[in-house]
């Protein structure tokens with residue numbers, strides 16, 4: 236069964252949106268258009284495999300809203316990608332960009348594929364063909380992709396090159412998260428994980444929790460989870476559990492994240508790592524460990540109703556997009572678990588993507604210190620705004636974030652007016 240038949244992520248997003256609209260006393264007409272993505276493109280991506288056979292993959296690009304600026308959002312390669320998931324991810328990008336108040340709308344793309352089964356050449360051919368297929372709706376003023384699950388700087392480099400070849404000149408601003416050598420930004424690779432650590436420190440501070448004495452469990456050891464783990468570890472925090480798709484590692488006294496990162500770099504997984512005091516845990520067990528802070532940084536719908544009831548963490552910081560189902564969210568709120576929502580917690584990536592795009596448009600580059608300090612300023616300002624709205628309305632931080640975002644997008648729509 237397709238996973239969106241079990242949990243419909245787009246419907247989940249609409250339910251939260253309706254509640255935010257109610258708090259803002261909006262009439263249905265005020266935000267009706269935002270319930271429908273502006274554009275949904277499905278493309279066939281035929282690829283000649285190394286053995287000479289042809290395989291055809293299905294790709295998507297969905298632009299949810301361009302009310303506040305060009306559409307912005309990552310590209311995912313995963314066997315679970317479907318149109319409904321991409322639609323939900325594109326809408327979350329609209330709200331995320333509005334929460335951190337950067338001048339973008341939301342988009343997302345993906346290909347339904349297991350990239351671990353492709354060679355580098357096949358991956359490149361698939362990326363270039365997909366880019367060519369969605370090219371009419373891309374552009375620095377139109378829609379700017381970025382990395383997401385199973386895509387990285389090299390993939391962004393191929394997208395930039397393919398787009399540029401069609402235009403006849405280099406267009407670095409068409410994509411962010413590129414290699415530094417072709418216009419990528421310093422700090423972009425770590426930005427999402429860094430943002431996660433900034434908001435974790437802030438929520439801990441507000442709740443008078445001493446992070447130096449706390450334990451952290453992180454699900455997902457990729458760009459987001461792996462970076463967050465390393466940055467927490469470098470701050471001297473006790474990261475007691477990490478996991479990837481193959482399973483997790485646990486040591487209540489703290490894991491040596493530097494060592495595990497080296498191991499993962501060489502073997503492509505953390506599975507098989509061994510050290511004194513380290514035991515294996517499943518991904519479900521990791522979510523239920525007796526820790527202070529839980530950072531889901533892998534896929535959607537990991538924290539379900541059943542799991543939420545038994546969660547022991549006091550704080551959850553959503554590194555991933557949509558890791559908590561709507562039902563689980565309610566249970567966590569009732570149980571007094573503080574949850575920093577995805578559209579705030581993992582916004583660091585799109586903030587530095589915005590910096591990358593601005594640098595590309597101006598053809599001027601900033602140093603890493605400047606980038607990291609501006610990232611921190613924006614994350615803390617956004618956190619503060621979300622926190623205050625949730626306190627004023629006596630709602631969760633997720634609802635506070637949606638109220639802030641919806642208000643900003645609806646105001647932009649009203650000012651622009653209805654076309655024609």
Ligand code: NAD
Nearest residue numbers: 383384385427455456457458459479480533555556581584
């Ligand atoms: P990634 O491909 O770099 O890493 C994903 C990690 O999750 C890997 O360690 C993988 O093994 C693990 N994983 C995959 N399926 C899993 C499962 N079922 N159970 C446990 N672990 C699993 O991806 P990423 O860029 O780190 O993205 C992770 C999440 O963060 C996604 O929800 C993504 O949308 C979100 N996100 C990413 C960025 C970014 O800048 N890359 C920005 C914002 C949000």
